[in-house]
Amino acid sequence: MQTARTIDVTALIERQKLRGFSLSLIAWCFLIVLIDGYDQVAAAYAAPTLIRAWHVNATGFGHVFGVGLFGVLVGSLLLGFIGDRIGRRLTIIFGSLWFGILTFACSYATSLDQLTVLRFFAGIGMGGVVPNTVALVSEYAPKARRATWITLMFSGFSIGAGGGGAIASWLLPRFGWPVLFEVGGLAAVVVAVASFPLLPESVRFLIVNGRAAQEIARIVRRLDPHVHESDEAVRYVVDDEKRIRATPFALFSNGLVRVTPLLWLLFVLNSLALHFLQNWLPILFSMSALPSAQAAKAAMMFPVGGTVGALALSRCVDRYGIAVILLLALLGLPVCVSLGMPMSAAWLYGAAFMSGVCVIGCQFALYAVAGMVYPTMLRSAGVGAAIGIGKLGSVVGSMLGGVLLAMHLPIAQLFMNVSIVFVFIALLSVWLGWNRRRETLGSLA
Numbered sequence: 001m002q003t004a005r006t007i008d009v010t011a012l013i014e015r016q017k018l019r020g021f022s023l024s025l026i027a028w029c030f031l032i033v034l035i036d037g038y039d040q041v042a043a044a045y046a047a048p049t050l051i052r053a054w055h056v057n058a059t060g061f062g063h064v065f066g067v068g069l070f071g072v073l074v075g076s077l078l079l080g081f082i083g084d085r086i087g088r089r090l091t092i093i094f095g096s097l098w099f100g101i102l103t104f105a106c107s108y109a110t111s112l113d114q115l116t117v118l119r120f121f122a123g124i125g126m127g128g129v130v131p132n133t134v135a136l137v138s139e140y141a142p143k144a145r146r147a148t149w150i151t152l153m154f155s156g157f158s159i160g161a162g163g164g165g166a167i168a169s170w171l172l173p174r175f176g177w178p179v180l181f182e183v184g185g186l187a188a189v190v191v192a193v194a195s196f197p198l199l200p201e202s203v204r205f206l207i208v209n210g211r212a213a214q215e216i217a218r219i220v221r222r223l224d225p226h227v228h229e230s231d232e233a234v235r236y237v238v239d240d241e242k243r244i245r246a247t248p249f250a251l252f253s254n255g256l257v258r259v260t261p262l263l264w265l266l267f268v269l270n271s272l273a274l275h276f277l278q279n280w281l282p283i284l285f286s287m288s289a290l291p292s293a294q295a296a297k298a299a300m301m302f303p304v305g306g307t308v309g310a311l312a313l314s315r316c317v318d319r320y321g322i323a324v325i326l327l328l329a330l331l332g333l334p335v336c337v338s339l340g341m342p343m344s345a346a347w348l349y350g351a352a353f354m355s356g357v358c359v360i361g362c363q364f365a366l367y368a369v370a371g372m373v374y375p376t377m378l379r380s381a382g383v384g385a386a387i388g389i390g391k392l393g394s395v396v397g398s399m400l401g402g403v404l405l406a407m408h409l410p411i412a413q414l415f416m417n418v419s420i421v422f423v424f425i426a427l428l429s430v431w432l433g434w435n436r437r438r439e440t441l442g443s444l445a
Contacts, residue, residue, distance in 0.1 A: 005233065005234050005235070006234075006235045006236075006237055007220060007227065007234060007235070007236050007237070008237055008238075009203055009204070009207060009216075009220060009223070009236050009237065009238050010237075010238045010239040012220065012223045012224050012227070013139075013140060013141075013142060013203075013204075013223065013238075014142045014143065014144075015142070015224070016140065016141070016142055016223065018145075018149070020222075021222045021223060022140060022141075022149070024198075025136075025137065025140055025199075025200065026137060026149055026152055026153045028195070028198060028199055029092075029133045029136060029137055029153045029156075029199075030152070030153050030155070030156035031156065031191060032092060032096060032129060032133060032156075032191055032195070033129065033130060033133055033153065033154060033156045033157040033160065034156035034157065034159055034160035034163075035096070035100075035160060035184065035187045035188050035191060036096075036099070036126050036129050036130065036157060036160065036188075037156065037157035037158065037159070037160030037161035037164075038160040038161065038163065038164045038167070038184050038187075039099060039100075039103045039122070039126060039160075039184040039185070039188060040068075040072070040123075040126050040161060041161045041164045042103065042106075042164060042180045042181055042184045043061075043064055043065065043068065043106070043115065043119055044061075044065065044164075045164050045167075045168035045172075045180055046168070046172075046177040046180045046181070047061045047064075049172060049176070049177040050115075050177055053177065054110075054111065054112065056112055060112045061112075063112070063116055064112060064115055064116050064119055065398075066395065066398075067116050067119060067120045067123075068116075068119035068120060068122070068123045069123065069391055069394060069395060070120065070123070070391075071119065071120040071121060071122065071123020071124045071126070071127065072123040072124075072126055072127035072388075072391060073123075073127060073388045073389075073391040073392070074123070074124050074127065074388070075095070075123060075124035075125060075126060075127025075128040075129075075388075076127040076128065076130065076131055076384045076385070076387040076388030076391070077127075077384055077385055077388040077389075078124065078128065078384075079091055079095055079124070079125075079127065079128020079129075079131070079132065079380075079384065080128065080131045080132070080380045080381045080382070080383060080384015080385055080387075080388070081247075081248075081380070081381045081384070082128070082380075083128070083131065083132040083135060083380030083381070083384070084377060084378060084379070084380045084381045087201050087202070087205055087206075088132040088133075088135050088136040088139075088201065088202050088205060088380060089136070089195070089199050089200065089201040089202070090201075091128060091129075091132045091380070092129055092132045092133060092136070092195065092199065093192050093195045093196060093199065094192075095125040095126075095128040095129040095132070096125065096129055096188050096189075096191060096192035096195070097125075097188070097189060097192040097193075098121075098122075098124065098125035099122045099123070099124075099125030099126045099129070099188055100125075100184075100185045100186070100187070100188025100189035100192060101185065101189060102118055102121050102122035102125065102185075103118075103122050103181050103184045103185035103188060104181060104182055104184075104185025104186060104189070105118055105181075105185070106118045106119065106122070106181040106185070107177075107178035107179070107180075107181040107182045107185070108178075127384075127387070127388065127391075128384070130154075130157070130383075130384075130387060131380050131381075131383035131384030131387055132380050132384075133153065133154075134150055134153075134154065134367055134370070134371050134383050135202070135371060135379040135380040135383055136202050137149050137150055137153045137371075138150060138368075138371035138372070138379060139202040139203070139204040139205065139376060139379065140202070140203070143318075143372075144318055144319075145315075145318055146318060146368060146371065146372060147314050147315070147317035147318040147321075147365065147368035147369075147372075148314040148315055148317075148318055150314075150364075150367055150368045150371055151310050151311060151313075151314035151317070151364050151367075151368065152311070152314070154364060154367055155307060155310060155311060155364075158303065158306065158307050158310075158360070159307070162303055162307075164180075167180070167183070168180055171183065200219055200222070201215065201219070202376070203216060203219045203220065203223070203236075203238075204238050204376045205376060206219070207236050207237065207238050208238065208376050208377060213234070213236070216236050217234070217236075220236065238376070248385075250377075250378055250381070251374075251378065251381065251382055251385060254375075256373075256374075256382075258431075258435045259373055259432065259435055259436065260382070260385070260386075262428055262431055262432040262435065263366075263369070263370060263373065263386050263432065264385070264386055264389040264390070265424075265428050266325070266366055266425060266428050266429065266432065267366055267370075267386045267387065267389060267390030267393065268389060268390055268392055268393035268396075269393060269421050269424055269425050269428070270359065270362050270363055270366060270390070270393070270421075270425060271363070271390040271391065271392075271393035271394045271397060272393035272394070272396050272397035272400070272421060273332075273336075273359050273397065273418065273421045273422070273425075274359050274360060274363055274394070274397065275393070275394045275395075275397030275398045276397035276398070276400050276401055276418055277302055277336075277355060277356075277359060277418075278302065278303070279397070279398050279401060280400075280401035281298070281299040281302055281339075281352065282295055282299040284339075284340075284401070284411060284414070284415075285298050285299055285348070287411060294345050297349065298345065298348045298349050298352045299352065301349050301350075301352040301353040301356065302352050302353070302355055302356040302359075302360075303356055303360065304353060304356060305352065305353035305354060305355065305356025305357045305360070306356035306357065306359065306360020306361060306363075306364075307356075307360070308353075308356075308357065309356060309357030309358070309360065309361035310360060310361045310363075310364035310365075312357075312361075313328075313357075313361050313364075313365065314364070314368070317364075317365045317368050317369070318368075321369060321372070321433070321436075322369060322429050322432055322433040322436065323429075323433065324365050325362055325365050325366065325369070325425070325429040326426055326429040326430060326433070328357075328358045328359075328361055328362040328365070329358070329362065329422045329423075329425040329426035329429060330422070330426055331354070331358050332355065332358030332359060332362070332419075332422045332425075333419050333422040333423065333426075335351060335354045335355050335358055336355060336358075336415055336418060336419040336422060337415055337416050337419045338351050338415075339351055339352065339355060339415045340410075340411045340412035340413070340414060340415030340416065341412060358422075362425070366386070367383070367387075370382060370383045370386045370387075371383055373436065400418070404417065404418075
């Protein structure tokens, strides 16, 4: 009788370096979320041309953006759970196909109503791709470098969203507004089709769900070419073989009853701060007697600081986890207050840069932490739910500037009011860290 040979796949994953298989995985997911990021902002870059072409009021696009954002919320929640049922790979592929086809269809829209409907349904696919790519990369990353790998991968989203402006400035004068949607849609479809042979499924997901042993063996050989199969039976194991059915209630079970709500609140509050600053900094800077050109440059330092900060802090998140979120909140409070104070252009550039480090850096850290706190069977659902619920903060943050301006507050007072958000982020991060520590100690007891 043959004795089954056991291969600890967790140990193979923990030995992974950023090369070969892991590098190709991160690069491919980077490309997928880059296109996702571009497609999410394509309507914003097409809007000025569409306003003139369709003879519509600019305020009508607020409805387009808001409904599209609601679609992203629905997709994050829905496809997050689907990813935990059918797998991350297929959900990413079909989600990309879905939003690619619908983004391309936007190039044929002839009215705001048509564009709004198309952006809602495209948003479902866009929202579903993000939590599944985070889960996929997280499940191949060694624990000591998980935040770094997720940050490297997800920086593609920021680059895609930010690079949309450069692409629009080159394509719009030559080909007109439809080309923005055609490029984004075709790119998503091509990458989705190419992902069938190129994108691997999560080996953790396959093992925990008892999927095809041949596929697991093929991935294991890619993780470590020195692993050779023999004629004897092989059993593949990971350190997370707990079977949990991915349902909304499961997000509040097995020690997650406090963790999930705390994580959701952190996503909501940080998304509020992020979208407030991202949408309103150019307007608020120009209102503070800063020339328009300098106001635009100062506001541009916010996303630049965010990208630089996220990459620079990723190793710290790996090492210190939730403590990094606390540090960024404590630093973000005085930085946000300073944005409303009189200062030279150079100092304002620095303050805007640091606000990006704190706010966008915290957002990346939250993605990494969300990928760490949930088990394999709930990871896509957990990350997707946190991102989806966080979109509520995005909507509030986008509207908050208009509400505060309507109150005729001084600019300094306006930034001071918004900075209160960082106090709550700091308190919630302490509470979340305390709960996580208590659960860890309880599991060791």
